[in-house]
Amino acid sequence: IRRSVLLGTGSGLPARVVTNADLATQIETSDDWIVDRTGIRQRYIAGEGETTATLATDAGRKAIEAAGLTPDDIDVIVLATATPDQTFPSTASKVQSALGCKQAYAFDVAAVCSGFLYALGTADALLHRGMGKRALVIGAETFSRILDWEDRTTCVLFGDGAGAMVLELREFPADQADTAPGIIATKLHTDGEHNCLLYVDGGPSTTQTVGKLRMKGREVFRHAVVNLADVLTEVLSETGYAATDIDWVVPHQANARILDATAKKLGLPVERMVKTVDIHANTSAASVPLAFDVAFRDGRIKSGDLVMLEAMGGGFTWGASLLRA
Numbered sequence: 001i002r003r004s005v006l007l008g009t010g011s012g013l014p015a016r017v018v019t020n021a022d023l024a025t026q027i028e029t030s031d032d033w034i035v036d037r038t039g040i041r042q043r044y045i046a047g048e049g050e051t052t053a054t055l056a057t058d059a060g061r062k063a064i065e066a067a068g069l070t071p072d073d074i075d076v077i078v079l080a081t082a083t084p085d086q087t088f089p090s091t092a093s094k095v096q097s098a099l100g101c102k103q104a105y106a107f108d109v110a111a112v113c114s115g116f117l118y119a120l121g122t123a124d125a126l127l128h129r130g131m132g133k134r135a136l137v138i139g140a141e142t143f144s145r146i147l148d149w150e151d152r153t154t155c156v157l158f159g160d161g162a163g164a165m166v167l168e169l170r171e172f173p174a175d176q177a178d179t180a181p182g183i184i185a186t187k188l189h190t191d192g193e194h195n196c197l198l199y200v201d202g203g204p205s206t207t208q209t210v211g212k213l214r215m216k217g218r219e220v221f222r223h224a225v226v227n228l229a230d231v232l233t234e235v236l237s238e239t240g241y242a243a244t245d246i247d248w249v250v251p252h253q254a255n256a257r258i259l260d261a262t263a264k265k266l267g268l269p270v271e272r273m274v275k276t277v278d279i280h281a282n283t284s285a286a287s288v289p290l291a292f293d294v295a296f297r298d299g300r301i302k303s304g305d306l307v308m309l310e311a312m313g314g315g316f317t318w319g320a321s322l323l324r325a
């Protein structure tokens with residue numbers, strides 16, 4: 001069997017931290033409301049000179065170092081973002097040049113908060129198809145730049161950042177399927193019917209503006225819990241693992257209540273959910289690899305652990321990926 005094996009992870013965060021109390025000085029909100037409804041205590045906000053590409057470059061550099069590789073070893077860069085530096089060239093192209101990954105072809109994928117799952121699935125498929133041996137997969141966002149800072153129902157929820165993983169395709173004897181590291185299965189879904197519940201009200205082909213994020217939070221919440229539980233069940237039944245076999249779930253960090261509700265629906269102990277929404281808030285495509293990097297570096301996720309990644313976002317898009325670290 002062949003598997004895309006995780007060799008290293010990395011994070012890139014802006015220098016500036018904005019607390020709930022800081023926000024309460026600008027809009028009518030409170031630390032209590034935000035913590036109670038979302039679990040968020042602070043978020044990182046990009047400042048001058050910090051962009052999706054610079055954060056992605058930081059995360060990518062650290063992931064390549066952690067993998068014990070050099071930029072020349074990377075064959076493909078897949079970068080998930082909904083907040084690219086420019087409409088084109090792709091943010092991945094800028095990162096390719098900033099990192100000096102001269103051998104790598106590079107492109108962006110757009111699936112909003114599920115973007116990292118889509119990027120990971122795409123990179124895994126490319127490696128299996130022989131279109132490179134090592135991939136750098138990045139989720140990177142600067143949602144602060146598309147928020148309506150006068151809309152308290154959305155602006156308190158999001159933050160900026162980037163996370164990255166390096167994958168390498170390796171071969172294992174067939175009888176090691178149960179223990180071999182790497183990505184075991186990925187499932188992705190889209191339902192374009194609900195594109196008016198979470199969207200940006202601008203774009204190059206419509207308004208010729210960047211636009212602002214708009215969301216019907218309550219309805220998104222309802223769909224998120226149902227869709228996430230469905231896709232997690234789908235991956236488990238396809239791979240033959242039980243919820244109790246999973247060592248760690250690394251979920252998209254939208255909201256602590258979505259995480260808890262999903263864990264409950266699947267019968268997973270909440271202690272096995274990696275939670276970083278308190279420090280990062282919702283960083284869209286960056287949230288899964290950022291949370292993974294935190295739990296990998298602090299020793300919670302260990303080599304050999306069975307880890308489920310999951311996310312849901314605008315589109316709607318959602319997905320899950322099961323891997324052995």
Ligand code: ACO
Binds near residue numbers: 028037156198314
């Ligand atoms: N501070 C204080 N009060 C607020 C704030 C705020 N920041 N925002 C809203 N309120 C008020 C509302 O105005 C409302 O007041 P009212 O009752 O007088 O009208 C009250 O709080 C309740 O508002 P609701 O929107 O009903 O609150 P709810 O409990 O649904 O929580 C939230 C809102 C946190 C957005 C929730 O719906 C949610 O988490 N939804 C999921 C959305 C999400 O995470 N999206 C991310 C992208 S998709 C994804 O990643 C899954």
